[in-house]
Amino acid sequence: xxxxxxVLVAKPGLDGHDRGARVIARALRDxxxxxxxxxxxxxxxxxxxxxxxxxxxxVGLSILSGAHMTLIPRVTQLLRENGADDIIxxxxxxxxxxxxxxxxxxxxxxxxxxxxxxLETIVEWIQSNVKD
Amino acid sequence: xxDQLKELQEGLEKWRQTRCQMKDxxxxxxxxxxxxxxxxxxxxxxxxxxxERDLGFPGEYPFTRGVYRNMYRGRLWTMxxxxxxxxxxxxxxxxxxxxxxxxxGLSVAFDMPTIMGYDSDHPRALGEVGRVGxxxxxxxxxxxxxxxxxxxxxxxSMTINAPAAVIWCMYIATGEKQGVRPEQLTGTIQNDILKExxxxxxxxxxxEPSMRLITDIFAYASRHVPKWNTISISGYHIREAxxxxxxxxxFTLADGFAYVEAGIKAGLNVDEFAPRLSFFFxxxxxxxxxxxxxxxxxxxxxxxxxxxxxxxxxxxxxxxFHTQTAGCSLTAQQPENNIVRTAYEALAAVLGGTQSLxxxxxxxxxxxxxxxxxxxxxxxxQILAYETGVSxxxxxxxxxxxxxxxxxxxEEEAEKYFEEIEKRGxxxxxxxxxxxxxxxxxxxxxxxxxLDSKQRILVGVNEFVNPDEKLEIExxxxxxxxxxxxxxxxxxxxxxxxxxxxxxxxxxxxRACEGxxxxxxxxxxxxxxxxxxxxxxxxMREVFGEYKEKPTF
Numbered sequence: 001x002x003x004x005x006x007v008l009v010a011k012p013g014l015d016g017h018d019r020g021a022r023v024i025a026r027a028l029r030d031x032x033x034x035x036x037x038x039x040x041x042x043x044x045x046x047x048x049x050x051x052x053x054x055x056x057x058x059v060g061l062s063i064l065s066g067a068h069m070t071l072i073p074r075v076t077q078l079l080r081e082n083g084a085d086d087i088i089x090x091x092x093x094x095x096x097x098x099x100x101x102x103x104x105x106x107x108x109x110x111x112x113x114x115x116x117x118x119l120e121t122i123v124e125w126i127q128s129n130v131k132d
Numbered sequence: 133x134x135d136q137l138k139e140l141q142e143g144l145e146k147w148r149q150t151r152c153q154m155k156d157x158x159x160x161x162x163x164x165x166x167x168x169x170x171x172x173x174x175x176x177x178x179x180x181x182x183x184e185r186d187l188g189f190p191g192e193y194p195f196t197r198g199v200y201r202n203m204y205r206g207r208l209w210t211m212x213x214x215x216x217x218x219x220x221x222x223x224x225x226x227x228x229x230x231x232x233x234x235x236x237g238l239s240v241a242f243d244m245p246t247i248m249g250y251d252s253d254h255p256r257a258l259g260e261v262g263r264v265g266x267x268x269x270x271x272x273x274x275x276x277x278x279x280x281x282x283x284x285x286x287x288x289s290m291t292i293n294a295p296a297a298v299i300w301c302m303y304i305a306t307g308e309k310q311g312v313r314p315e316q317l318t319g320t321i322q323n324d325i326l327k328e329x330x331x332x333x334x335x336x337x338x339x340e341p342s343m344r345l346i347t348d349i350f351a352y353a354s355r356h357v358p359k360w361n362t363i364s365i366s367g368y369h370i371r372e373a374x375x376x377x378x379x380x381x382x383f384t385l386a387d388g389f390a391y392v393e394a395g396i397k398a399g400l401n402v403d404e405f406a407p408r409l410s411f412f413f414x415x416x417x418x419x420x421x422x423x424x425x426x427x428x429x430x431x432x433x434x435x436x437x438x439x440x441x442x443x444x445x446x447x448x449x450x451x452x453f454h455t456q457t458a459g460c461s462l463t464a465q466q467p468e469n470n471i472v473r474t475a476y477e478a479l480a481a482v483l484g485g486t487q488s489l490x491x492x493x494x495x496x497x498x499x500x501x502x503x504x505x506x507x508x509x510x511x512x513x514q515i516l517a518y519e520t521g522v523s524x525x526x527x528x529x530x531x532x533x534x535x536x537x538x539x540x541x542x543e544e545e546a547e548k549y550f551e552e553i554e555k556r557g558x559x560x561x562x563x564x565x566x567x568x569x570x571x572x573x574x575x576x577x578x579x580x581x582x583l584d585s586k587q588r589i590l591v592g593v594n595e596f597v598n599p600d601e602k603l604e605i606e607x608x609x610x611x612x613x614x615x616x617x618x619x620x621x622x623x624x625x626x627x628x629x630x631x632x633x634x635x636x637x638x639x640x641x642x643r644a645c646e647g648x649x650x651x652x653x654x655x656x657x658x659x660x661x662x663x664x665x666x667x668x669x670x671x672m673r674e675v676f677g678e679y680k681e682k683p684t685f
Contacts, residue, residue: 009685013244013259013260014244014245014247014248014250014256014257014260014334015244015264015334016328016332016333016334016335017333017373018333018373019372019373019374019460019573019576021685022573022576022577022684022685023374023573023576023577023580025685026573026577026685027577027580029685035685037683037684037685038683039681039682039683040333040681040683041248043256065244065260065263065264066260066263066264066499066500066610067244067258067259067260067263069259069612070258070259070260071259094497094498094499096498096499096607097603098607114464115463115464115497116463116464116465116590116593118583118584118594119580119581119584120584
């Protein structure tokens with residue numbers, strides 16, 4: 001039997017908007033993935049530690065506080081420093097287009113999903129981007 | 133049933149026979165909250181409605197038709213745009229701009245570190261300073277924020293919860309500096325910690341000390357700041373987190389009852405503090421459901437306050453509320469459409485009898501709003517107030533079979549939740565059991581699934597999509613250097629103030645927190661000595677502890 005895809009859904013930063021994170025966590029679980037949700041107000045260090053400990057394939061960062069330009073690169077940087085750069089980093093939230101471009105081109109994040117994205121799109125993206 | 137109604141019943145059945153042969157677009161029609169609605173409402177649906185008992189006149193018990201006798205003929209609702217970003221200096225400029233454009237009250241948005249009780253130079257504040265609101269570290273920032281804005285002339289609403297006592301004290305102290313006495317101050321602090329545990333999730337301390345801070349504020353305000361709204365019991369965030377209209381109504385009022393009970397338990401007379409309680413609701417896109425929600429809220433509150441809590445002062449029976457249009461109803465796609473959504477939502481709020489209103493700007497799904505977008509949002513309210521004529525007649529939808537039936541339905545459904553909450557041991561027990569959080573998460577998930585399956589249409593998102601859409605609106609950018617500027621200012625303050633005085637006031641506060649005295653005078657002393665928000669909160673954190681939520685989804 002194929003190993004289930006493992007995803008860490010994480011809420012970095014200080015904001016408490018967890019509607020999106022929780023809806024996505026549930027959708028991924030319903031699609032047959034193993035989902036771990038960190039809960040709120042996590043530091044990048046806590047997220048990276050959880051990602052490594054839980055041996056996940058994907059880290060999904062949900063940010064609605066406007067701190068994405070600081071927090072997303074920090075998580076990716078820490079994953080690299082810990083030799084865990086095989087973990088795919090994706091994200092979602094209120095992120096302006098210019099910032100999306102900068103984050104993707106800078107190699108800080110593989111994909112960003114903005115408000116209005118169907119759940120299925122995210123599920124399919126993960127399924128096709130995680131190598132067996 | 134009287135003869136007239138019997139006749140009507142027969143007529144309706146006959147009408148239904150032919151009507152049912154016609155094909156409908158769908159087999160079930162429901163509100164945005166998933167509540168099924170009929171195709172037609174008649175006097176049969178409000179058969180038991182008793183005008184005197186259930187509606188009454190505006191300004192009279194049970195206030196279903198509004199809290200004031202003259203409603204908008206006396207004074208229009210307060211147009212209050214929520215604003216704040218970057219530094220106190222920048223936000224001060226925006227407030228002056230809004231007041232110049234005819235806004236009638238201020239509403240302060242704080243950044244996340246301020247909301248969570250961290251100073252701008254705390255490691256956890258990194259990247260968050262001035263992002264979603266204004267950064268306030270000390271009295272010095274508060275003085276700058278209201279520079280040139282006389283606090284005896286404006287009313288100010290501040291969206292602050294866990295550290296509300298500290299920020300409120302900074303406002304009072306700013307008034308002192310301007311020569312404005314506390315009893316002259318008007319405004320609101322949100323100060324609603326229960327909905328933080330339930331939905332908005334910006335907490336610091338555990339429930340028990342948090343509730344103590346709130347009752348301390350009630351007691352202090354009733355003696356020293358009597359015109360201040362000490363709490364804004366908020367459904368807004370519950371709705372934004374994905375709840376239905378009924379859940380918003382029921383959970384918010386249940387929180388309200390919990391605060392009343394806490395006040396009484398703390399030894400206050402209900403009429404001492406209840407007149408200063410205010411509410412804050414969402415205006416979502418389902419027009420009639422929202423109007424029914426506001427009407428039901430007023431009626432439920434009045435009845436409970438009078439009958440259950442024994443309030444005698446009629447002002448204690450009034451559910452006065454602020455409304456904000458639904459951020460979660462807006463779309464990042466074709467953002468100009470959000471102007472239209474917001475206008476309908478604002479209309480519902482006004483027809484529902486709101487006391488003040490914030491209309492969202494079209495670009496809020498993308499970032500903080502630009503001045504242009506804010507102006508359109510404010511103009512939306514002004515058009516509503518001065519052009520459409522809807523403010524001329526009080527509660528104009530009363531007597532509509534549908535609106536009255538829906539108002540009754542909202543009340544009934546809310547009562548079911550009150551029973552359930554009671555059965556589970558009250559609001560705090562429900563929070564601990566994750567009850568509210570799970571109910572809301574379930575509703576949010578159902579809603580998203582309905583969108584994905586196109587069972588529900590969202591224009592520009594899952595239907596009527598512009599395939600080559602390019603975003604063509606301007607976005608407000610926050611300069612990353614603002615963080616360093618704010619940190620530098622804070623560190624300068626720490627060097628230049630009387631640090632011995634700061635330590636003394638903080639130690640006095642610690643002792644007050646450990647005891648049972650009212651902590652507000654002690655916080656005021658800390659603030660006056662320019663202790664920072666982070667320092668004050670840290671002392672309280674050490675005494676009270678921190679709240680932790682079990683993460684579930």
